[in-house]
Amino acid sequence: MVLFNRTPGTGGTIMTFVQIIDCKTSRFDDINRLMDTWVEQTRGKRTATHAVVGKDHSDASHFIEIVEFPSYEEAMRNSNLPETDKIFREMVALCDEMPTFTDLDVVRDEQLYAANVRRFFETIAVKGELPPLDDLIAENYHDHDPANEQDTMGMDAMRREIGMWRSGFDFTFDVEDQISQGDRVSTRWTWRGTQTGEFMGLPSTGKNVVMTGTTLFRCNEEGKIVEGWWQYDRLGLMAQLGALEGLEQ
Missing domain, CATH: 3.10.450.50 (Nuclear Transport Factor 2; Chain: A,)
Structure with a gap:
């Protein structure tokens, strides 16, 4: 999965920006293939720098993706890609319920x-x-x-x-x-x-x-x-x- 930012924001100081996407689906393999298609179609245009997908240990239908961008503004650029909008609508159709999105400005990142x-x-x-x-x-x-x-x-x-x-x-x-x-x-x-x-x-x-x-x-x-x-x-x-x-x- 990739970032689909649907939440308006105010922008502000440039900093690392993270979105958490929370969804439930019994068709994760189909979503995974859909995301592979998005990656191929947006080659050279997407702005995400890092993405991690996790499956709930106690619920095999519950998935969370954490996607990182250099800034809120770069996340907005990614969200506005026509390929992103198309894939988002197809992804929603594969989910058991509407995904939720949480937008985070990173205030501490310790490697x-x-x-x-x-x-x-x-x-x-x-x-x-x-x-x-x-x-x-x-x-x-x-x-x-x-x-x-x-x-x-x-x-x-x-x-x-x-x-x-x-x-x-x-x-x-x-x-x-x-x-x-x-x-x-x-x-x-x-x-x-x-x-x-x-x-x-x-x-x-x-x-x-x-x-x-x-x-x-x-x-x-x-x-x-x-x-x-x-x-x-x-x-x-x-x-x-x-x-x-x-x-x-």
Whole structure:
């Protein structure tokens, strides 16, 4: 199912907009096929960004759809599509009773896995002693880093890996983008550091350096990080530290 906004509103400040569609039907398979038709017919025109359909655990004829839009105005654009009006009338005919619609301006939207990942980047960059990571990383954590010959396995090994970076630099992470889907969170970040100690055999230079990268984390049902894949510009970092001088032609 998709959003069919039938309730007038006042618009206002642009914010994420959600509609809840509540219906009862014994012909859900027919409605599902109808919605597939709508998706095909409105390709490139619809404005919905996310839709979830749920079936009542205690009533197999009761369905609820939650549909998200960037704003109320975008929802109105979707509602005014001629394809939407046609499909809406056909959908009503398949329902046991008239569907109900609830319009919501979202005032809080918390992606819990993404928030935990963001906190991980903040925590490993704090000055002083490395805080405990027990509430962020699982004991059986598995780390994939192309700069390491072997994967890092386990909480203790990951703490040592983080410690190597912390002993070489004072650094911070700026989270530029995050995308969360299912149990995976992808983060594009910018790392800024000052070399304050030895790193990869290089003595401290005091240089300020910058590196960009992306990390994909997998989280478990508790929200802890259980696996990570890193991609970052380590060659560029080493060049900034002067490690490549003399190797350039």
